[in-house]
Amino acid sequence: MVKAVKGTFIECDPAAREVLLRLNSEEKFIIEDLDRTHLFINSTHFERIQRVLDELMDANTYKANVVS
Amino acid sequence: QARVFPTADDTEGTISKDGIITQKVSQMDDVSLGGLPKPPAKPSAGGEDGGDVDLGAMAVLDNEDEDDDDTEGIVHSFEINSDSYEDVRKRCNEIDYPMIEEYDFRNDKDNPDFNIDLKPATTIRSYQEISLSKMFSNGRARSGIIVLPCGAGKTLVGVTAACTIKKSVLCLCTSSVSVMQWKQQFMQWSTIKEEQIALFTSDVKMRFQGDAGLVITTFNMVANKRKRSHASQQMLEFLENHHWGLMLLDEVHVVPANMFRNVVSRIVAHSKLGLTATLVREDEKIDDLNFLIGPKLYEANWMDLANKGHIATVQCAEVWCDMTPEFYKAYLEERSRKKLLIYVMNPNKFRACQYLIRFHEARGDKTIVFVDNVYSLIAYAKTLGKPYIYGVTPQAERMRILANFQNNPMLRTIFLSKVGDTSLDLPAATCLIQVSSHYGSRRQEAQRLGRILRANRRNDEGFNAFFYSLVSKDTQEMLYSAKRQQFLIDQGYSFKVITHLEGIDECPDLVYGDEESQKKLLHTVKMASDADAAVEKKGAGEEGPGQPRGARRTAGSLKGLSGASNMAYMETSGSSRRGPRNEPPEHHPLFKRHFGTKK
Numbered sequence: 001m002v003k004a005v006k007g008t009f010i011e012c013d014p015a016a017r018e019v020l021l022r023l024n025s026e027e028k029f030i031i032e033d034l035d036r037t038h039l040f041i042n043s044t045h046f047e048r049i050q051r052v053l054d055e056l057m058d059a060n061t062y063k064a065n066v067v068s
Numbered sequence: 069q070a071r072v073f074p075t076a077d078d079t080e081g082t083i084s085k086d087g088i089i090t091q092k093v094s095q096m097d098d099v100s101l102g103g104l105p106k107p108p109a110k111p112s113a114g115g116e117d118g119g120d121v122d123l124g125a126m127a128v129l130d131n132e133d134e135d136d137d138d139t140e141g142i143v144h145s146f147e148i149n150s151d152s153y154e155d156v157r158k159r160c161n162e163i164d165y166p167m168i169e170e171y172d173f174r175n176d177k178d179n180p181d182f183n184i185d186l187k188p189a190t191t192i193r194s195y196q197e198i199s200l201s202k203m204f205s206n207g208r209a210r211s212g213i214i215v216l217p218c219g220a221g222k223t224l225v226g227v228t229a230a231c232t233i234k235k236s237v238l239c240l241c242t243s244s245v246s247v248m249q250w251k252q253q254f255m256q257w258s259t260i261k262e263e264q265i266a267l268f269t270s271d272v273k274m275r276f277q278g279d280a281g282l283v284i285t286t287f288n289m290v291a292n293k294r295k296r297s298h299a300s301q302q303m304l305e306f307l308e309n310h311h312w313g314l315m316l317l318d319e320v321h322v323v324p325a326n327m328f329r330n331v332v333s334r335i336v337a338h339s340k341l342g343l344t345a346t347l348v349r350e351d352e353k354i355d356d357l358n359f360l361i362g363p364k365l366y367e368a369n370w371m372d373l374a375n376k377g378h379i380a381t382v383q384c385a386e387v388w389c390d391m392t393p394e395f396y397k398a399y400l401e402e403r404s405r406k407k408l409l410i411y412v413m414n415p416n417k418f419r420a421c422q423y424l425i426r427f428h429e430a431r432g433d434k435t436i437v438f439v440d441n442v443y444s445l446i447a448y449a450k451t452l453g454k455p456y457i458y459g460v461t462p463q464a465e466r467m468r469i470l471a472n473f474q475n476n477p478m479l480r481t482i483f484l485s486k487v488g489d490t491s492l493d494l495p496a497a498t499c500l501i502q503v504s505s506h507y508g509s510r511r512q513e514a515q516r517l518g519r520i521l522r523a524n525r526r527n528d529e530g531f532n533a534f535f536y537s538l539v540s541k542d543t544q545e546m547l548y549s550a551k552r553q554q555f556l557i558d559q560g561y562s563f564k565v566i567t568h569l570e571g572i573d574e575c576p577d578l579v580y581g582d583e584e585s586q587k588k589l590l591h592t593v594k595m596a597s598d599a600d601a602a603v604e605k606k607g608a609g610e611e612g613p614g615q616p617r618g619a620r621r622t623a624g625s626l627k628g629l630s631g632a633s634n635m636a637y638m639e640t641s642g643s644s645r646r647g648p649r650n651e652p653p654e655h656h657p658l659f660k661r662h663f664g665t666k667k
Binding site for chain 2: 013014015016017018019021022036056057059060061062
């Protein structure tokens with residue numbers, strides 16, 4: 001029997017790749033680490049890691065208090 | 069209106085407030101006109117004024133009669149207890165009846181006159197004149213704060229105010245360097261004689277001759293409540309007992325700090341003028357300045373001044389440097405303050421910094437590089453081979469490096485830590501690179517910018533000064549950087565974002581080009597301790613009252629030093645600083661009489 005897993009090909013910058021590698025150490029989703037800017041991961045975790053990355057980017061962004 | 073009801077019987081109005089004031093009525097008559105008013109309804113303030121009344125502040129209310137065409141208004145005044153001064157002002161602010169402090173210096177006969185004038189050659193620029201007119205508009209000196217950008221001539225405003233009031237002046241600065249600068253400016257712009265100036269720093273304690281004069285000192289010297297040396301103590305008493313006509317506060321944004329607040333209340337000054345370029349603080353205490361000193365009298369428009377050539381036009385840019393993967397991994401792993409160390413020591417930042425320095429040196433610009441963190445400062449300066457100044461650098465070496473920077477065409481770049489933030493006068497500097505900074509401090513960003521606003525060449529056609537802020541991408545630094553820029557953005561500057569420096573890839577032999585050296589750098593950074601990651605404490609190079617200065621020398625004969633000349637060994641039970649003793653030791657009844665009974 002063939003067992004198939006759905007995979008997603010990710011292209012990102014080295015910094016984001018580091019973040020993903022770190023997340024991987026907690027819960028494995030990387031199938032193959034291709035090179036400095038490409039990864040191949042398990043699709044089921046795709047939503048989750050996208051959210052994590054968004055939160056990280058948000059934390060580093062300054063939101064000015066707009067006076068109405 | 070709640071204001072004034074001239075009562076037929078003067079004493080009645082004041083009895084409700086405080087019985088003792090009635091005796092002072094006769095004294096006040098020749099200073100103010102008209103009767104004493106019934107005090108406005110201030111239940112909380114009234115309670116606090118109980119007890120003896122000193123000749124404290126005078127609250128003056130201008131009142132014009134409703135039906136009159138008189139040009140002359142009637143002035144009513146009453147006194148309040150000097151201790152409750154700050155509370156009264158706060159209360160007045162709360163009941164929407166804000167008080168402005170004004171000093172009628174022309175009619176003040178009690179304080180000795182101080183005859184100084186501006187030198188005839190001194191010219192005041194239009195915005196300086198406007199700010200002073202706001203201060204002196206009534207013919208009286210109003211207390212308050214004047215905000216002018218760095219390099220726009222705040223010192224001259226202070227000197228002019230002192231020359232107008234013509235009473236004793238106390239000038240408070242942030243550091244001993246600024247004390248010298250103020251003295252030099254006073255001598256340059258006004259007719260003051262050198263013996264009328266007294267400096268008060270940890271190195272020198274002078275007195276001025278005559279009844280009235282100018283004292284220049286630092287906030288640290290007068291704010292510190294710890295035990296002082298005898299000379300300092302005497303000087304402090306002199307300052308507190310003397311009546312000052314004007315108190316000048318340089319960089320007044322530091323005053324709300326708890327340490328400096330009491331300065332303003334302990335020293336009696338009839339009017340206070342605060343000068344600063346940045347009326348912002350990261351805590352909420354900036355509002356306290358309103359009742360500590362006074363309202364903001366005037367704020368200059370930076371863009372306007374730049375257009376007129378009084379300060380340099382600046383191009384501000386933020387350069388985004390990528391983190392190398394190894395460094396970013398380390399950054400994500402670190403929990404503590406070492407994160408700062410990691411994103412500052414980013415190899416790509418080194419390269420960007422080096423590239424920019426080379427670029428501007430080739431253009432003939434003189435560059436200052438600011439690095440807050442001492443560990444990084446030394447690393448950057450040594451790697452790139454430039455001189456650096458930070459808190460521990462001795463005064464002589466600082467002067468030497470700065471003099472070289474100013475005059476020597478061979479030295480075109482220096483590295484500074486926080487000590488370079490304020491008050492350093494470097495008119496040769498035309499380019500500023502900021503590598504690391506103190507979190508989100510807007511004030512610091514603006515003050516640093518001030519170092520290049522005084523550029524000598526600012527009046528050349530099309531001259532631009534440059535301000536670069538190097539930021540490591542995807543780290544906390546981005547957040548802090550955006551916050552810091554807010555003040556400057558409010559002033560009208562816009563920050564361009566440079567994501568990639570043109571030509572940096574072609575530039576030969578920049579440091580840390582290969583992975584091997586980057587890994588080595590990461591290793592050294594990881595070895596650095598947590599303490600290295602801290603931002604340098606301000607004032608490390610500045611004096612404090614009781615600090616030991618290096619080695620202490622005692623002279624004496626060998627015999628004396630080894631104890632042979634009349635020195636006796638005496639044991640004490642601990643320093644006098646310890647609180648009162650606990651119960652005396654209990655003795656056995658048989659021996660009680662031997663030791664004596666103790667109470």
